[in-house]
Every structure is written in C-alpha cells, then in structure tokens.
Amino acid sequence: MxxxxxxxxxxxxxxxxxxxxxxxxxxxxxxxxxxxxxxxxxxxxxxxxxxxxxxxxxxxxxxxxxxxxxxxxxxxxxxxxxxxxxxxxxxxxxxxxxxxxxxxxxxxxxxxxxxxxxxxxxxxxxxxxxxxxxxxxxxxxxxxxxxxxxxxxxxxxxxxxxxxxxxxxxxxxxxxxxxxxxxxxxxxxxxxxxxxxEDRLCTDVFLMKLIPGLNPEIFDMLLKMNYKGIVIEAFGAGGLNFIRRDLIAQLQKIVEYGISVVVCSQCLYERSDFTIYQAGQKALQSGVVQGFDMTTEAAVTKLMWALGQTEKSEEVKRVFATNFVGEISLT
CATH class of the missing domain: 3.40.50.1170 (L-asparaginase, N-terminal domain)
Structure with missing residues (x-):
C-alpha cells in the first residue's frame, strides 16, 4: 500500500x-x-x-x-x-x-x-x-x-x-x-x-501586458520602485512599439541599470520569436530575454526564482536559456 x-x-x-x-x-x-x-x-x-x-x-x-x-x-x-x-x-x-x-x-x-x-x-x-x-x-x-x-x-x-x-x-x-x-x-x-x-525568491518582479499607446515612462516608475525583474507580455510573436512612444529605448535603459527583462507573447498558444520582425530584433538588441513558449505563470515564477539565486543579469539569461523541468522549448 x-x-x-x-x-x-x-x-x-x-x-x-x-x-x-x-x-x-x-x-x-x-x-x-x-x-x-x-x-x-x-x-x-x-x-x-x-x-x-x-x-x-x-x-x-x-x-x-x-x-x-x-x-x-x-x-x-x-x-x-x-x-x-x-x-x-x-x-x-x-x-x-x-x-x-x-x-x-x-x-x-x-x-x-x-x-x-x-x-x-x-x-x-x-x-x-x-x-x-x-x-x-x-x-x-x-x-x-x-x-x-x-x-x-x-x-x-x-x-x-x-x-x-x-x-x-x-x-x-x-x-x-x-x-x-x-x-x-x-x-x-x-x-x-x-x-x-532552492527556496530563495525575489518578490520584486513586475508583470506588464502591453497595450497600444502605453506610456514608456512607466518603466521609470518601476526603476524608482526598485524592481529587479520585469516580465512583459508583448504583441504577437514579439512586437513592441518604438514609434512616438519608444518602449524599446526605455527597455534598453532599464536593462543597462541591471534589471532583468523577460518578454513573452500575449498569445496563449505557440511561441514568441523576436527574430521575425524589425520590432522584435530591436528588442533583442536592447538586451531583453526571450520567453519563447513559456506560460506567463512559468515566466514570472522562474524570474522570481532566478533572481533569488543571483542578481547578475548574465546569469539570469543563462537560467532562461536552460530548460529545467519542461517549462520551455528552446529549439
């Protein structure tokens, strides 16, 4: 029994x-x-x-x-x-x-x-x-x-x-x-x-869902609030607006401050791929981490967990480039 x-x-x-x-x-x-x-x-x-x-x-x-x-x-x-x-x-x-x-x-x-x-x-x-x-x-x-x-x-x-x-x-x-x-x-x-x-967690993680016309200054507020990580649900396969309201420039700024930014898709199914479109490639150049086909719940908690182990952005990127328990398809 x-x-x-x-x-x-x-x-x-x-x-x-x-x-x-x-x-x-x-x-x-x-x-x-x-x-x-x-x-x-x-x-x-x-x-x-x-x-x-x-x-x-x-x-x-x-x-x-x-x-x-x-x-x-x-x-x-x-x-x-x-x-x-x-x-x-x-x-x-x-x-x-x-x-x-x-x-x-x-x-x-x-x-x-x-x-x-x-x-x-x-x-x-x-x-x-x-x-x-x-x-x-x-x-x-x-x-x-x-x-x-x-x-x-x-x-x-x-x-x-x-x-x-x-x-x-x-x-x-x-x-x-x-x-x-x-x-x-x-x-x-x-x-x-x-x-x-491995039970150390960083609770200073923010989840943001993009909408057309979002004011990029919200990232300045998150910086002042001492957030250590941000998960962004972007458009489609990985779109972020950079005309008039330049989100990508702001993302580059906060990444340079040492904040880890993970970007997924708002779509529930299938994977994000930031190499397809100009907007996605610009986002990658700013230093964000791709979430690929992770669920929002997995991306948020993995970032909390990763930041609980290290505050080094490069180490966080390494963690997100690793499939630990089936949370991400990397190929």
Missing part, C-alpha cells in the same frame, strides 16, 4: 458558505474523513498548512510549502497538495523550480465546487491526484479534470468550468481514460542529480 501525504492549504475544495461567501474552513482531517472511501486504498497521512483562499497565497506561502515538502518527502511515496484554483498554476510552476530533482511525485489539485457540494468535482480530482502520486514518476504536477499537467505548463483558462486548466504548448503528462492513467513518457521531467531545495 502506497504511503501518501495529503497537505491542505484551503481553497474552494475546503470551503463552506459564510455570510461573506465561500471561505476555506475544512481541516485536512475533515477533508480526509469526507473522502474516506477514496483514501482507503492508500496509507494517507494529513497535514494542515493554511486555510487560505488562493488569492492570498503569495511567495511566503510558496516557501513554506516547499520547505514542508522538502522535510517530508523522504517518508512518502508521493505527496498531494490541495490548493485554490485561482493561483494554483503559479504555485505549481514555482514549486517545480524550487524542488530541484524532487524524487517523488508532488501533485497539486483542488476543485471548482466545495467537497461538500453534492455535484463537486473535488472527489474526482483527488482520485486522479492520488493515482498520480503513486505513479513513481518524480516531478511536480497539476491534476484536474482527468488530466495531469506539468507544473510549469498549467494555465487556468476557465472560471467555472470543471475543465478549468489546460496544458499550454505541451501535451498533458498523463490522461485518464478507460485504460486508466496513461503517461506521455516523452515529456515527463528528467531528474538529474540529488534533491536540492
């Missing part, structure tokens, strides 16, 4: 109705008791970390989760983490970087309806998460709606639908069908070396 740890952090799955709407209130033991028939197949121990709406889960909570997993993983075959859906993709991505070469499956899940609701999707999501946690496939994953997604490829794309998450620019790591849990072995993370907890 596989020994699993169920860690709870709140979210919709553990919520109950209050005078102010749904709020997390169920403990890990209450959650386990409610799904007792499901956990009977496994040797499950439980641990409460938080009772938080995931909107309130921030880098400090990510570090607490990572340190808990680092402390507990030697005692278990797999770990399941319940979490609210709103920031679940950010948590899945950052844990993928912080838990380097984690030797067991760490599977994050939650639900769109509370576990006590008669039509909840929580039981099915937990069923899938437990199965993945027993798979002996090391890495960080997100399990939802009978799909298992790499932690760095998950994006929440629906607010109420049970198929809330998609695996963007990468096939799912596994799917559930009549044959059970079917793995896509070619994209499962490859663990190289021993486990290392």
């Amino acid at each position: 596989n020994k699993l740890l169920l860690i709870t952090t709140g979210g919709t799955i553990a919520s109950e109705q209050t005078d102010e709407g749904l709020a997390p209130s169920l403990s890990s033991q209450q959650l386990a008791d409610f799904i007792g028939g499901l956990t009977a197949e496994y040797d499950v121990e439980v641990e409460d970390l938080f009772q938080l709406d995931s909107s309130n889960i921030q880098p400090e909570e990510w570090q607490c989760i990572a340190r808990t997993i680092a402390r507990e993983y030697p005692n278990y075959d797999g770990i399941v983490l319940t979490h609210g859906t709103d920031t679940m993709a950010y948590t899945a991505a950052v844990l993928s970087f912080m838990l380097r070469n984690v030797p067991i499956p760490v599977v994050i899940t939650g639900s769109q309806l509370p576990i006590r609701h008669p039509l909840t999707d929580g039981v099915e999501n937990l069923r899938c998460a437990f199965a993945m946690a027993c798979s002996k496939k090391p890495g960080v994953y997100l399990a939802f709606d009978r799909k298992v997604i790499l932690g760095t490829r998950a994006v929440k794309v629906r607010t109420t639908g049970f198929d809330a998450f998609e695996s963007v620019n990468c096939p799912p790591a596994a799917v559930v069908d009549a044959g059970g849990l079917k793995f896509n072995e070619s994209i499962l993370p490859k663990m190289e070396g021993g486990f290392v907890l």
